[in-house]
Amino acid sequence: xxxxxxxxxxxxxxxxxxxxxxxxxxxxxxxxxxxxxxxxxxxxxxxxxxxxxxxxxxxxxxxxxxxxxxxxxxxxxxxxxxxxxxxxxxxxxxxxxxxxxxxxxxxxxxxxxxxxxxxxxxxxxxxxxxxxxxxxxxxxxxxxxxxxxxxxxxxxxxxxxxxxxxxxxxxxxxxxxxxxxxxxxxxxxxxxxxxxxxxxxxxxxxxxxxxxxxxxxxxxxxxxxxxxxxxxxxxxxxxxxxxxxxxxxxxxxxxxxxxxxxxxxxxxxxxxxxxxxxxxxxxxxxxxxxxxxx
Numbered sequence: 087x088x089x090x091x092x093x094x095x096x097x098x099x100x101x102x103x104x105x106x107x108x109x110x111x112x113x114x115x116x117x118x119x120x121x122x123x124x125x126x127x128x129x130x131x132x133x134x135x136x137x138x139x140x141x142x143x144x145x146x147x148x149x150x151x152x153x154x155x156x157x158x159x160x161x162x163x164x165x166x167x168x169x170x171x172x173x174x175x176x177x178x179x180x181x182x183x184x185x186x187x188x189x190x191x192x193x194x195x196x197x198x199x200x201x202x203x204x205x206x207x208x209x210x211x212x213x214x215x216x217x218x219x220x221x222x223x224x225x226x227x228x229x230x231x232x233x234x235x236x237x238x239x240x241x242x243x244x245x246x247x248x249x250x251x252x253x254x255x256x257x258x259x260x261x262x263x264x265x266x267x268x269x270x271x272x273x274x275x276x277x278x279x280x281x282x283x284x285x286x287x288x289x290x291x292x293x294x295x296x297x298x299x300x301x302x303x304x305x306x307x308x309x310x311x312x313x314x315x316x317x318x319x320x321x322x323x324x325x326x327x328x329x330x331x332x333x334x335x336x337x338x339x340x341x342x343x344x345x346x347x348x349x350x351x352x353x354x355x356x357x358x359x360x361x362x363x364x365x366x367x368x369x370x371x372x373x374x375x376x377x378x379x380x
Contacts, residue, residue: 087187087188087189087190087196087221087222087223087224087225087243088187088188088189088190088196088199088200088203088219088220088221089187089218089219089220089221089222089243089244089245090185090186090187090188090203090214090215090218090219091184091185091214091215091218091219092184092207092212092213092214092215093212093213093214093215093216093218094141095153095183095184095212096141096142096143096149096153096184097140097141098140098141098211098212099140099141099142099152099153099156100140100210100211101122101125101126101140101141103156103160103210104125104142104152104155104156105118105121105122105125107155107156107158107159108121108152108155110159111155121148121152124148125142140211150183153183153184154183157181157183157184160206160207160210160212161181161186161206161207162179162181164206165177165179165188165199168199168202169195169199172195172198172199172202173190173192173195173199174192174194174195175190175191175192175195176189176190176191177189177190177191177195177199180245182246185245185246187243187245189224189225196221197221200221220241220243222240222241222243223240223241224240224241224243224250224252225240225252226252226261228240228252229252229261230261239252240252244268247267247268247271247308247309248265248266248267248268248309248311248314249265249266249267249268249269250263250264250265251263251264251265251266252264253313262313264313265311265312265313265314266313266314266316266317267309267314267317267318267321272317272320272321272324275305275321276321276324276325276328279298279301279325279328280328282297283328283329283332284332286332287332287335287336288336291333291352292356294329295352295355295356295357296356298325298329298356298357299356299357299358301325302321302322302325302357302358303358305318305321306318306358306360306361306363307363309321310361310362310363310364311362311364312362312364312365312366312367314362315360315362318360318361318362319360321360322357322359322360325357326349326353326357329349329352329353330344330346330349333349
């Protein structure tokens with residue numbers, strides 16, 4: 087498994103190549119001219135204007151779309167061609183913006199692809215991040231081999247907010263992929279919620295409860311994958327404690343009035359209980375590939 091990250095991707099995109107890729111897809115020259123002007127608009131910080139001549143403004147509305155167009159030509163099409171011509175085993179890539187992982191069946195394919203990828207990105211002024219890019223053993227075969235050789239469990243990797251772990255089912259002892267919410271992502275989100283609760287301390291309780299309910303629903307809609315229920319429960323309990331702490335700080339009476347029992351009733355009224363929102367992978371596979379089958 088190649089866990090890769092492009093170093094300073096949004097700051098190092100070659101604008102000339104990007105415009106060529108856009109012209110290949112967009113026939114309206116007026117739209118291409120507007121995109122080119124937007125790329126050269128620069129950034130204003132305070133009263134100072136700056137433009138490095140490379141990259142796209144990270145965080146801007148159009149940057150993710152342009153980044154995906156750029157990497158479609160630089161990476162996606164190239165990888166499909168490389169695995170067709172050079173790979174001996176199965177290869178699969180999953181990419182989101184500049185973060186991507188590539189799975190290989192053969193270790194020789196992994197090392198060869200990593201070397202070829204470095205050369206490919208260098209042609210467009212890009213480099214793999216030296217510390218965030220790793221080539222690791224991961225998967226069913228790697229886990230069994232490491233267990234036989236006494237080398238312990240496979241390494242884990244973070245991707246799209248989840249920590250991916252090679253694990254086993256408790257009942258059948260079969261291999262399974264465990265996806266847990268990244269601990270750093272959860273800490274960062276809870277810290278932001280704590281600051282918001284501090285600003286909303288004296289807002290009506292119902293108003294704050296409805297806001298927290300929307301936050302929890304959004305969190306569960308993304309992280310509610312199978313086997314991630316313990317992390318969902320941890321997030322729900324952390325919200326409970328943060329809200330209780332802020333309510334007790336509203337006044338001297340709040341320290342005595344907001345008991346655990348009263349807070350429990352408040353949570354049951356506003357916050358949705360932890361639940362999994364995504365189906366198991368085999369359920370989704372059957373829905374896609376056996377629909378309409380007799």
